[in-house]
Amino acid sequence: MTGYNYDARDLQRRLAALGLYSGEIDGVVGPKTEAAIVAFKRGRGLRPRPYIGPLTWNALIGMTTSTSGRSDAAYQPPWLNELGKVIGLHEVRDNGALTAWLRSDGRTLGDPAALPWCGDAAETAMLRALPNEPVVPSTNDNPYWARHWQGFGKPCGRVLGAAVPMSRDGGGHIAFLIGVSLDGQAIRCRGGNQSNMISDAWFDADRALTYRWPVSYPESMQRPAPIMDAAGAILSANEG
Incomplete structure (x- = not known):
């Protein structure tokens, strides 16, 4: 090559x-x-x-690479690793493999080609990485409803791997933070149902409702999300 x-x-x-x-x-x-x-x-x-x-x-x-220029390889949160293993899987083209992965935590919303599955992807990644993590604060909350992730874990800043529930017309979206633009006005997140697949995408930072960190993973492992150049990036407006 x-x-x-x-x-x-x-x-x-x-x-x-x-x-x-x-x-x-x-x-x-x-x-x-x-x-x-x-x-x-x-x-x-x-x-x-x-x-x-x-x-x-x-x-x-x-x-x-972190904002200090230091390699963050040792600090990759395990739930981001889980999503990284299946990044690129598409809800139609790779339906079988994606469905099997979404079921691998013992729970699933259903067919990703027919249902909004960003919450299913977030829950699967988190529970495969941290099996004892309570993904929602109450049994009355549905982890497949993206905005319920506002009660997930505990508050944090813009750190690598933070769960980011977002606003969206008619609903919401949930993904995990992997980067912040140079001007701080855009965030890059890894999640499901982004262009109908597991992928990384840019979002308007104003859409973030909060940033959350799992209670079963040490706060000492928090690292600032990498600063990235978002010049020319197209911001996701309606995930699907």
Whole structure:
């Protein structure tokens, strides 16, 4: 593979931090590394081919570098890793695999091709990572209703992995924070039912109703969400 000048071991470490690569950190860009590159690019709307150019590399750096420039690979919250493993799955094209994953926590809303499933994805990722985490504060609350995540866990700031329930005409949306724009007016979140798939997308920061952190995961693991360049980004307005 040819393309942008990068260190292959660094590439593998960054892809592993996102839950996309599970092979050896050996600097050999083989089938596993190439598959991880394709998954990364597919989840970000880039042409899904095993090629690293400047756009891909800059996106990857933004996903795995903190505001201090330090690698955040050791700080990737486990629920983001869970979503990273299935990023790119589409509700129609990959219905079987997506449905199986949504059921893997022992609960499911139903067919993602027929129902709004962002809450199902958030619950599945959280419970696979933290099986004892109470995803809603009361049994009367439905975790599949995105706005109920306003009562999830405990308040936090704009930290990597924070649950972000959002406003939306006619309902809401729930996803997890992975980045903040340079001007602070946009946030990048990973979640389900974003362009009908598990993906990363930009949102107007004003849509965030709150930022929440799980009660069963240490606050000491909180890290500021990476600062990213959102120039030219299209903000999601109506998830689906």
